[in-house]
Amino acid sequence: xxxxxxxxxxxxxxxxxxxxxxxxxxxxxxxxxxxxxxxxxxxxxxxxxxxxxxxxxxxxxxxxxxxxxxxxxxxxxxxxxxxxxxxxxxxxxxxxxxxxxxxxxxxxxxxxxxxxxxxxxxxxxxxxxxxxxxxxxxxxxxxxxxxxxxxxxxxxxxxxxxxxxxxxxxxxxxxxxxxxxxxxxxxxxxxxxxxxxxxxxxxxxxxxxxxxxxxxxxxxxxxxxxxxxxxxxxxxxxxxxxxxxxxxxxxxxxxxxx
Numbered sequence: 001x002x003x004x005x006x007x008x009x010x011x012x013x014x015x016x017x018x019x020x021x022x023x024x025x026x027x028x029x030x031x032x033x034x035x036x037x038x039x040x041x042x043x044x045x046x047x048x049x050x051x052x053x054x055x056x057x058x059x060x061x062x063x064x065x066x067x068x069x070x071x072x073x074x075x076x077x078x079x080x081x082x083x084x085x086x087x088x089x090x091x092x093x094x095x096x097x098x099x100x101x102x103x104x105x106x107x108x109x110x111x112x113x114x115x116x117x118x119x120x121x122x123x124x125x126x127x128x129x130x131x132x133x134x135x136x137x138x139x140x141x142x143x144x145x146x147x148x149x150x151x152x153x154x155x156x157x158x159x160x161x162x163x164x165x166x167x168x169x170x171x172x173x174x175x176x177x178x179x180x181x182x183x184x185x186x187x188x189x190x191x192x193x194x195x196x197x198x199x200x201x202x203x204x205x206x207x208x209x210x211x212x213x214x215x216x217x218x219x220x221x222x223x224x225x226x227x228x229x230x231x232x233x234x235x236x237x238x239x240x241x242x243x244x245x246x247x248x249x250x251x252x253x254x255x256x257x258x
Contacts, residue, residue: 018241020068021248026201028072029065029244030223032215033058035207035231037089048092053233055100064237066111066145068244072197073147074118076215080154094125097151101131105138112144118193119153120161148197155217162191194219202247206230206239224250 033054040050058075065073078093101115108115115135122129132149166183169175189195199219203212208229212220226243228235 018238018245020241020245022069024248025069026244026247027070028074028198028200029070030074030076030200030203030216031061032076032203032205032213033232034205034209034213036233038207039231039233047089048096050233051089051093051096055096057233057235058100059104060237061235061240062108062113062147063111064240066113068240070145072200073145074150074194074197074200074216075148076150076153076213078119078151078153079214080119080152080157081214083152094128098125098127098131101135105131105135108135108147109139109142112142113139114142114144114146115139116146116148117151118148118158119151120157121151123152146197148194150215153193154214155212156214158193159218161193162188165191189218192218199223202226202243204228204240204243206232206235222255 036050036054037047038050039053040047062073077097082093083090105115115132115138117132117136121132124132128151132151166175166180166188170177170180194216199221200216200223202224203216203220204226205211206228208227208231210225210227216223224247226246228239228243230239
């Protein structure tokens with residue numbers, strides 16, 4: 001039984017409103033959690049309260065994704081470009097991240113969730129790094145849904161990270177020129193932050209924006225996209241079901257024909 005702190009049920013919509021094919025649930029869903037600041041502005045609230053409301057949505061969606069049997073859930077929480085935001089907003093975001101994991105770690109662990117990160121988390125405040133490392137260590141042997149937090153993450157930065165690691169292995173004699181010449185896409189993928197993680201089947205972006213914002217540029221080659229005008233704090237389990245139902249109606253050909 002999930003008992004997330006701060007969880008609020010939305011009585012205006014129900015996941016049961018949408019019929020899903022439970023034999024065809026996507027393996028990997030990635031979400032660009034967008035619209036917190038605009039949600040707050042519409043209500044004449046500080047942006048920090050928008051982010052706080054977004055955390056409550058996070059609780060609901062993690063629980064629902066796990067209950068649906070989704071194996072991988074990747075959440076774009078803080079990009080390499082988000083450092084350009086006002087320092088007080090960045091500070092509030094980092095505080096929320098640390099507080100969230102401290103409060104929810106035992107619940108995540110009890111429900112068999114595996115916590116991982118993608119991105120260079122070494123640049124985050126120490127308190128965030130410590131709680132993230134604790135969460136990863138505590139849940140590493142679980143066997144349920146893998147929850148990836150994308151933090152200080154950028155798609156271009158990730159590709160550079162992979163290239164630098166390949167060059168490092170070449171200098172150390174672990175790779176030859178011939179190895180690099182024959183490097184296949186699946187080999188290159190092993191050098192990314194998302195190594196051993198399948199590409200997302202669907203990328204969801206609420207808030208009305210229709211762009212990737214430097215998210216999973218390598219991995220999204222054949223991902224389906226689902227956009228919505230709903231801002232992240234208002235995103236519900238029913239919206240997740242709708243995104244999955246729309247995904248299930250699409251014809252994925254991966255460049256070929258059926």
